Amino acid sequence: MQGKVIFRQLFDKETSTYTYLLADAQLGEALLIDPVYENVDRDQKLLGELGLTLKYVLDTHAHADHVTGAGALRERTGAKTGIAATAGVKCADLNLKEGDRISLGQLSLRVLATPGHTAACLSFYDGERVFTGDSLCIRSAGRCDFQGGSSAVLFESIQEKLYRLPDDTLVYPGHDYQGFTVSSIAEEKKFNRRIRATTSVAEFSATMHALKLDPPKRIHVALPANLECGKPQIQSA
C-alpha cells in the first residue's frame, strides 16, 4: 500500500474537526471521512488539484457539533455517502456495519463498530491507520451523555476493539482541542487520561460521569441536519 495511497488530514478551525482524505493514486479515486459542510469548497478544490474523483463520503457518526458535508458533496460529485446502518440516516447510500469494507484500488478500509460516544459510532481501519471519530481521541475519549451514549459500551469498544489493533496503528481522531494531530494505539494504551489499557470499566464510568460538559453549541442545528445528510436548508432553519 505504501506509495500508492494519498493521505491528507484537514482541519476545521471553528469546531476543531478533522476531515480525512484517502485516495488510490493510480486509480485517481478518493474518499473523505467526516467532511464539514462549511469546508466543502476547500475539500472539492483540493480533490481537483490532486486530480482525484470523489467516490465515497463517510461519516463516523451523526455529529452533534457540526453539519456534515456529505450531502453537499454527493450533490456536487455523485459520490456515495455512508454512515452506520443504525444511525437513522435514511438518505445515506451505504448503511455500514461491522466488517464491511470500502475499497478503492490499493486502499481498503475495514468498518469497525465502536459504539459508546453515540449508539451508532464507527471507526475505519486501513491496516496502518485507524480513524476513530469521537470514540477514541488523543489522550481522551468522546463524551457519552447523549445520542444513546454509554460509558460501559464505549469502554468495551476501546478496550476490546481499538486497543486490540496493532500497537503501531496510527490513531487519527475526529477532533482535537489541544493541537495534537495523530497518536498511536500503544501511546493511548499507556497515556490516555480517560482510558488506559489498565483502566477498569468502573474507573472509566466514574471519569465519564464526573465530566460536567455543556451541550455542543450547535446540537439543535447539527443533529437534525445530519440525519438528513447535512442538507443546507435544515442547517439554516
Ligand SMILES: [Fe+2]
Ligand atoms: Fe461526536
